[in-house]
Amino acid sequence: MDKKYDYLIVGAGLFGATFAYEMKKNGKKCLVIDRRNHIGGNIYCEKIKDINVHKYGAHIFHTSNKAIWDYVNKFVEFNNYVNSPIANYKGEIYNLPFNMNTFSKLWNIATPSEAQAIIEEQKKELKGKTPSNLEEQAISLVGKDIYQKLIKEYTEKQWGRDCKELPSFIIKRLPVRFTYNNNYFNDRYQGIPIGGYNIIIQKMLERCTVELNVDYLKEKDKYRSLADKVLYTGMIDEYFDYCLGKLSYRSLRFETEVLEGVENYQGNAVVNYTSHEQAYTRIIEHKHFEFGTGPDTVITREYPIDWNPNEEAYYPVNDEKNNQLFQKYQELAKKEEKVLFGGRLGHYKYYDMDKVIEASLNLVEQELGE
Ligand code: UDP
Numbered sequence: 001m002d003k004k005y006d007y008l009i010v011g012a013g014l015f016g017a018t019f020a021y022e023m024k025k026n027g028k029k030c031l032v033i034d035r036r037n038h039i040g041g042n043i044y045c046e047k048i049k050d051i052n053v054h055k056y057g058a059h060i061f062h063t064s065n066k067a068i069w070d071y072v073n074k075f076v077e078f079n080n081y082v083n084s085p086i087a088n089y090k091g092e093i094y095n096l097p098f099n100m101n102t103f104s105k106l107w108n109i110a111t112p113s114e115a116q117a118i119i120e121e122q123k124k125e126l127k128g129k130t131p132s133n134l135e136e137q138a139i140s141l142v143g144k145d146i147y148q149k150l151i152k153e154y155t156e157k158q159w160g161r162d163c164k165e166l167p168s169f170i171i172k173r174l175p176v177r178f179t180y181n182n183n184y185f186n187d188r189y190q191g192i193p194i195g196g197y198n199i200i201i202q203k204m205l206e207r208c209t210v211e212l213n214v215d216y217l218k219e220k221d222k223y224r225s226l227a228d229k230v231l232y233t234g235m236i237d238e239y240f241d242y243c244l245g246k247l248s249y250r251s252l253r254f255e256t257e258v259l260e261g262v263e264n265y266q267g268n269a270v271v272n273y274t275s276h277e278q279a280y281t282r283i284i285e286h287k288h289f290e291f292g293t294g295p296d297t298v299i300t301r302e303y304p305i306d307w308n309p310n311e312e313a314y315y316p317v318n319d320e321k322n323n324q325l326f327q328k329y330q331e332l333a334k335k336e337e338k339v340l341f342g343g344r345l346g347h348y349k350y351y352d353m354d355k356v357i358e359a360s361l362n363l364v365e366q367e368l369g370e
Pocket of ligand 1: 087151158173174252274
């Protein structure tokens with residue numbers, strides 16, 4: 001008997017919505033379900049005081065892939081927001097990412113060669129060895145002072161473990177520049193959707209059937225039988241009932257405050273708190289993502305927390321041990337007939353948004369090519 005849908009898409013986030021949009025365009029029938037009460041996954045924004053509040057953490061779109069930039073611009077126009085976070089270490093203010101503004105404030109110097117000389121001196125303790133963990137990688141990139149004030153404690157809060165126990169790729173996400181340039185990203189294209197991220201997802205899912213508040217794993221029999229194939233974008237280990245053990249994730253707790261009559265709380269969208277003095281890693285003032293000028297503001301303090309099955313999983317911990325366990329889950333996934341996996345949780349990968357879209361489009365191509 002023919003199934004009602006070609007694809008059941010579990011998860012209405014960016015990966016699932018991109019897949020649904022493309023499949024629909026190619027004449028496939030899709031049913032999209034999500035266990036939350038809204039679409040958009042973690043890029044979902046909630047309007048408070050006419051401000052788009054990034055409900056599941058700040059999202060700044062950036063990419064060097066022109067095709068992906070053109071792709072997202074089909075759904076919404078982007079503003080010219082450039083992310084330039086500020087770091088607050090015990091009341092001292094520094095520019096991020098690590099650049100000449102950071103170095104000159106910290107060491108009272110002015111030129112790239114002075115900064116380079118100090119970093120060279122401070123990384124001598126590594127004795128030229130190739131960095132094998134985040135601590136060594138950080139010291140080798142920016143020296144000991146910056147590691148201690150802007151990286152060590154922030155990273156320990158963020159990941160809940162010592163910097164020596166973390167993979168170095170995490171710190172390589174951040175640019176290090178010997179120019180006076182506070183742009184957090186090196187990517188060619190960057191911005192925030194004018195009107196918010198929800199517009200993208202709404203347009204992607206415009207003509208798809210969407211059911212919310214549905215937990216696929218609890219109603220698997222009912223939903224599995226509706227479609228020929230499944231795209232699952234939730235946690236891969238949860239899908240297999242953690243049968244090989246749990247993968248590690250970091251979760252977040254958000255404390256959002258509406259400040260009535262406060263026009264401008266912190267003067268920047270993102271302020272990182274890089275010492276242990278605060279339990280939160282950053283405060284987001286959402287209006288600055290869209291250059292808001294209204295009379296009120298909304299801020300969110302972001303507290304990293306340990307993940308457990310009652311919490312949302314935000315970050316995969318891509319260290320060697322977990323990556324190996326993921327490989328084993330992937331073996332199981334390959335045997336799962338007519339089920340595809342995708343997204344940050346399905347691929348267990350610290351993806352940025354552009355990479356999510358890219359991966360989803362690749363999967364579409366693979367599917368349609370079959
Ligand atoms: N990081 C840091 N100090 C900062 C900002 C970032 O040490 O002020 C490190 C930290 O280990 C973090 C990593 O750089 O996990 C990547 O930061 P990014 O801002 O890319 O993280 P995300 O926005 O994805 O949480």
